[in-house]
Amino acid sequence: MARPDKAAAVAELTDEFRESNGAVLTEYRGLSVAQLTELRRSLGQNARFRIVKNTLTKIAANQAGLEEQVKDLFEGPSAIAFVHGDVVEAAKGLRDFSKSNSPLVIKGGVIDGKSMSAEDITKLADLESREVLLSKMAGALKAKQGQAAAVFQALPSKTVRLAQALADKRNEEAA
Incomplete structure (x- = not known):
């Protein structure tokens, strides 16, 4: 026992x-x-x-x-x-x-x-410590969000510039 x-x-x-x-x-x-x-x-x-x-x-x-x-x-x-x-x-x-x-x-x-x-x-x-790894991950996520926002913002502005270029070309051809 x-x-x-x-x-x-x-x-x-x-x-x-x-x-x-x-x-x-x-x-x-x-x-x-x-x-x-x-x-x-x-x-x-x-x-x-x-x-x-x-x-x-x-x-x-x-x-x-x-x-x-x-x-x-x-x-x-x-x-x-x-x-x-x-x-x-x-x-x-x-x-x-x-x-x-x-x-x-x-x-x-x-x-x-x-x-x-x-x-x-x-x-x-x-x-590295847990806090450092979490802050690096948060920074990477924030950077990716910024890149996504830039891509989404670039699309409409490129569309507007393309439309303006087409309008300018029509005006040149008409003149």
Whole structure:
């Protein structure tokens, strides 16, 4: 029979997997407590960094329906960044921290139910923030509307110029 503390830990991890937008698994071997605290701060309010036992995490991932996505990531000591919100921001925080602190290794993760490799997460971190992407999209849409308006405005003015040219030619021929 499972001990109550372990059952509670598995239930908590299962809830984290189900409720989060993404979970990024890392190896933290060699990081000091101060560095882990700095990492937690760098992830911001949208992510929760937890050091977990692989056995309990495998059980929780299985119960959350994510066993296939994360089964190969539980080698060595593991920690998970559970992301509630902008996944790109958390991926940037992990990438930047791992650049300056080489013991942190990104193993991979699950984002919106899709398995992601370490390279995929690094590519995700290279994306611009959601707000920047939305503003670029809005600018592109506004530009297309301006181009469409110019086309629609050009058609009647060209028609008027053509009619004027025809009238001028008739007048020349009549004279």
